[in-house]
Amino acid sequence: MKRVVLVISSLSPGGAERVLALMANYWAAAGWAVTVYTLDDGTQPPFFDLDVAVQHRPLGIQGDSANIIVALWNNLRRIAVLRKAVLQSRPDTVISFGEKTNVVTVLATLGLGFKVIVSERTDPHAHKIGRLWDGLRWWAYARADLIVVQSQAALCYFLPEFRRNAMVIPNPVAMPSALYSERETGSSPSSIIAVGRLSQEKGFDLLLRTFARLTTLHPEWTLTIVGEGPLRSKLEALRDSLNLAGRVSMPGLVKNVYEYLARASLFVMTSEFEGFPNALCEAMACGLPVVCVDCPGGIREIIKPGENGVLVQRGDLDALAEAMHRLMSNATERQLLGRRAMDVSSAFSVEKVMRMWEKVVQ
Incomplete structure (x- = not known):
């Protein structure tokens, strides 16, 4: 043994x-x-x-x-x-x-x-x-x-x-087998989700400011930021100062993030740097279209720009706003990107990644 x-x-x-x-x-x-x-x-x-x-x-x-x-x-x-x-x-x-x-x-x-x-x-x-x-x-x-x-x-x-x-x-991507059909039938047509620790490197302040720029163009859209961390009070204050209290929810830590991903229609990641982001892979495995800041880390080993997701230059808020606006406005493009994004569940499957680990452990 x-x-x-x-x-x-x-x-x-x-x-x-x-x-x-x-x-x-x-x-x-x-x-x-x-x-x-x-x-x-x-x-x-x-x-x-x-x-x-x-x-x-x-x-x-x-x-x-x-x-x-x-x-x-x-x-x-x-x-x-x-x-x-x-x-x-x-x-x-x-x-x-x-x-x-x-x-x-x-x-x-x-x-x-x-x-x-x-x-x-x-x-x-x-x-x-x-x-x-x-x-x-x-x-x-x-x-x-x-x-x-x-x-x-x-x-x-x-x-x-x-x-x-x-x-x-890479990190393995685990996903309940029935999740995609659940997301299709239960998801809101106007819901953005972001997931991560409420800390500086996740860039949620940039996400809030960018979302605020789009609220007039997309009055039906909401934003949910799932996670907990030291910047909660500052982010809540920023949300309120941007008049987003009724549009942005921050439910804190959740045991099963897939329940939230299943109800969303767009995933956005604004990190300053990442390793191999679990949240991004899980969102893509759920069939969510993703907009992601092109930050240091393994992002380009997950996202093929224009094929299974959208990458925007780091620090370019105009480009981030434009990418979000484009996908918020185009359900067909969201569906196309989401279908292609699901390939991460096979590329980084638990079985494939654990075989890699077992080779080095043996």
Whole structure:
């Protein structure tokens, strides 16, 4: 029986967390022994459901540090606690998620003889982690057995000697089989949806300002922004200042985003950078037409402009407004793009992506 340990900071809402939960459940269903170690204390239960066969063990070693001395002590403790936990699990392979967790995991497993795979979960060109952590990342990744990135764009960040020990594995796209017919019969003809953490890099302020420019032209259209985060109050204030209170809803975290995607007719993504965005792939798999800012990350490995979606130049609000206006005005084009977008469900299917993971784990 294959034994795998997965390490991540927590199982809170997020793309990396969703992918880890999917991987853990997939392998548990296949009869593997799967243990998930999180650095948090487990006070908050996992946002994503785990199979009963998956062992989830919070280690209680997460937290902020007041200064560099405390930070050093906390990280030494994290390394020691994680090392002991991994030894108890006796895995064949350890897979960690997220750059800082990757560093801690490599340090914790030095000399143990287990295969260690580190997984980058965003575009390192745009996501800055500080000079110290960046230096530690280079040191740690040189000692990992494999580096996994989500896109060719992310792979290009690494020096050639690192690329030789790296592999691109995209995120899997999981979708209920009956979803598309549900969306066709139940969707509103005038509904835009966006999904993501309410944080600066998602660019929801730009989306609100752009939508405000189109409300007179499209008085029947509404916007729903699904997600939660530190900018909620600022985004709500901006929404209200733009007189959009009756047109824009922000329902917060939802367990099943597909229920919202099924009722929408257009998906818009305005991120400053991405890794391999789950929300975009899930929207496309539902048959939604998409308008997406051409930001750093794996976007162009998902969207073929004009064929299965619309890309607009980063920072060009006029182009974003024009693209949204065009699709809001043209149901035929929306349907055509939506049908073509559904191909992502086969291109990045769970079975295909998990075969890629199993090849590197074996």
